[in-house]
Amino acid sequence: MSIAYGVAEIRAAVADGRVSAVDLCRQALTAIDRLNDKLHAFHTVAADRALDRAAAADSQRTRPDKPLLGVPIAVKDNLCTAGVTTTAGSRLLRDYVPPYDATVIQRLDRAGAIIVGKTNCDEFAMGSSTEHSAFGPTRNPWSPDRTPGGSSGGSAAAVAAGLVPLALGSDTGGSIRQPAALCGVIGLKPTYGRVSRYGLVAFASSLDQIGPFARSARDAALLLNVIAGHDPMDATTATVPVPDYAAALTGDLDGVRIGVPRHLLEEGVDPDVASAFESGLGLLIGAGATIVDVKLPHAAMGIPVYYLVAPAEASSNLARFDGVRYGARVPAPSVREMYERTREDGFGAEVKRRIMIGTYVLSAGYYDAYYLKAQQIRTLIRRDYDEAFAQVDLVAFPTSPTPAFRLGERTEDPMQMYLSDVFTVGAPLAGLPAISVPSGLTPSRLPVGLQLTARPFDEATLLRAADAVERRATWWRERPPIFAAS
Amino acid sequence: MADKLTRADVERIASLARLDLSDKELDLFVHQLGDILTHAERLQQVDTSGVAPTAHIAVPSALAPLREDQPVPSLDRDLVLSQAPDADRAKGLLKVPRVLGS
Numbered sequence: 001m002s003i004a005y006g007v008a009e010i011r012a013a014v015a016d017g018r019v020s021a022v023d024l025c026r027q028a029l030t031a032i033d034r035l036n037d038k039l040h041a042f043h044t045v046a047a048d049r050a051l052d053r054a055a056a057a058d059s060q061r062t063r064p065d066k067p068l069l070g071v072p073i074a075v076k077d078n079l080c081t082a083g084v085t086t087t088a089g090s091r092l093l094r095d096y097v098p099p100y101d102a103t104v105i106q107r108l109d110r111a112g113a114i115i116v117g118k119t120n121c122d123e124f125a126m127g128s129s130t131e132h133s134a135f136g137p138t139r140n141p142w143s144p145d146r147t148p149g150g151s152s153g154g155s156a157a158a159v160a161a162g163l164v165p166l167a168l169g170s171d172t173g174g175s176i177r178q179p180a181a182l183c184g185v186i187g188l189k190p191t192y193g194r195v196s197r198y199g200l201v202a203f204a205s206s207l208d209q210i211g212p213f214a215r216s217a218r219d220a221a222l223l224l225n226v227i228a229g230h231d232p233m234d235a236t237t238a239t240v241p242v243p244d245y246a247a248a249l250t251g252d253l254d255g256v257r258i259g260v261p262r263h264l265l266e267e268g269v270d271p272d273v274a275s276a277f278e279s280g281l282g283l284l285i286g287a288g289a290t291i292v293d294v295k296l297p298h299a300a301m302g303i304p305v306y307y308l309v310a311p312a313e314a315s316s317n318l319a320r321f322d323g324v325r326y327g328a329r330v331p332a333p334s335v336r337e338m339y340e341r342t343r344e345d346g347f348g349a350e351v352k353r354r355i356m357i358g359t360y361v362l363s364a365g366y367y368d369a370y371y372l373k374a375q376q377i378r379t380l381i382r383r384d385y386d387e388a389f390a391q392v393d394l395v396a397f398p399t400s401p402t403p404a405f406r407l408g409e410r411t412e413d414p415m416q417m418y419l420s421d422v423f424t425v426g427a428p429l430a431g432l433p434a435i436s437v438p439s440g441l442t443p444s445r446l447p448v449g450l451q452l453t454a455r456p457f458d459e460a461t462l463l464r465a466a467d468a469v470e471r472r473a474t475w476w477r478e479r480p481p482i483f484a485a486s
Numbered sequence: 487m488a489d490k491l492t493r494a495d496v497e498r499i500a501s502l503a504r505l506d507l508s509d510k511e512l513d514l515f516v517h518q519l520g521d522i523l524t525h526a527e528r529l530q531q532v533d534t535s536g537v538a539p540t541a542h543i544a545v546p547s548a549l550a551p552l553r554e555d556q557p558v559p560s561l562d563r564d565l566v567l568s569q570a571p572d573a574d575r576a577k578g579l580l581k582v583p584r585v586l587g588s
Contacts (some may be wrong), residue, residue, distance in 0.1 A: 238545045326570060344505055353518060357519060378540040
């Protein structure tokens with residue numbers, strides 16, 4: 001039994017005593033040891049903690065209340081882990097050791113999952129390539145001179161390379177779905193309010209959600225079941241009951257209507273992406289789904305709305321990094337100079353850009369023209385989805401307009417990087433759940449993702465559709481050349 | 487709508503945001519923030535008269551009872567202070583440079 005298997009198989013093998021949690025943990029640590037220099041998927045490997053927890057797990061192997069017992073998992077480095085460095089990809093937090101665990105971390109521990117380390121990400125989750133990490137970029141397991149996407153690029157690369165079967169990321173404008181697409185794995189951004197953000201280093205609080213990366217829909221379902229649900233520590237979590245997501249994986253899509261906004265795909269989509277998208281739609285039809293045309297008239301405004309709203313919220317959230325309570329400090333004679341030098345030294349270029357944009361659009365005289373206008377168009381974007389979901393159960397379009405781009409290709413031109421997110425900003429602006437499902441490989445063997453968006457709290461249908469594609473796709477079991485586990 | 491972003495604008499925003507930007511960064515941001523704001527100009531094409539703004543997504547939590555108004559433990563003070571760049575842990579204080587009269 002190895003970590004290349006599905007989570008249910010691994011869990012069953014642990015229960016039967018065919019494999020120990022310690023052995024599984026060592027497999028993951030060995031794979032990381034061998035490949036992390038090449039990929040830089042992990043920023044911190046918590047080997048001792050993981051082996052201790054795995055040893056404890058082995059004494060509980062038949063406990064029915066531990067659905068992930070012994071399963072190695074990676075978590076994005078913007079999720080607070082008590083006693084384990086949490087940097088959020090920032091120089092300012094390079095030595096920060098949180099005094100508490102995020103709710104999702106507590107839930108993973110309670111479920112018996114073994115956290116093996118913290119994955120690299122764009123600083124404060126701001127970016128689409130992990131190139132904005134203060135600790136250097138992560139590389140795409142399919143093509144190491146290309147980006148894995150971002151901001152949760154380390155988590156996506158870790159799962160794609162077989163270092164772990166599962167990972168957590170966070171998604172604000174596409175930071176789970178876009179790297180999932182570029183690395184050829186499943187990535188799910190849950191509905192706003194589905195998963196507690198307590199202990200997530202906040203970026204844009206009206207958009208941020210935590211969600212799973214996995215190699216199969218079933219694995220993603222099992223992980224979502226562990227992390228979803230109301231949390232008294234996060235007042236934005238919903239009390240909507242959490243269904244058994246794995247039970248939704250029927251293998252068919254009979255009666256499911258899927259809308260495709262063809263008007264969004266007329267330009268700017270790479271031909272290889274368009275072709276993989278069509279073959280993905282073919283599999284959805286083969287599973288029983290009906291495809292209809294829908295319109296999202298304001299979707300083209302998603303990028304400018306997102307790139308005003310998210311920086312505005314970020315400029316406020318990141319005010320807490322002032323060298324007083326945690327993180328690095330640059331000494332200065334007065335408190336004001338201390339703030340200014342600490343932030344100048346601690347933040348990278350992209351974070352400064354977003355703080356600047358956010359501060360500008362919230363400042364006197366510009367609020368109505370930029371921020372209020374963006375919030376009004378956000379309402380129109382939500383209404384477009386409401387109207388679409390009156391006719392269909394899911395909306396489909398590609399996750400990213402291009403396959404993985406080369407490292408360095410977009411770092412000099414921020415606007416070019418932002419346009420990577422054209423298909424992913426809509427779901428968080430509308431608070432909706434969305435999944436990126438592998439949809440084939442380009443002729444040069446780069447993964448392509450198909451994105452599905454659903455009604456609020458209908459993650460079950462997203463996973464059901466992903467599972468239906470997975471069962472029918474001939475390319476699903478293809479792995480990158482450096483895939484670790486065997 | 488907005489006039490072209492000037493270097494003085496960028497300096498003013500940096501001051502509001504408590505960022506001690508270098509000359510090189512100021513020059514770069516005049517150009518890059520200008521590009522981003524130019525892209526955002528297209529929002530003005532949309533008629534939003536009478537449209538309410540979305541500031542957050544309302545989450546169905548009507549069933550969530552407020553917890554009892556009872557004190558519960560908070561984070562351990564000494565552990566929290568151990569992460570501060572400068573603190574007097576014995577007295578339970580965070581230390582900062584002079585605030586008044588500087």
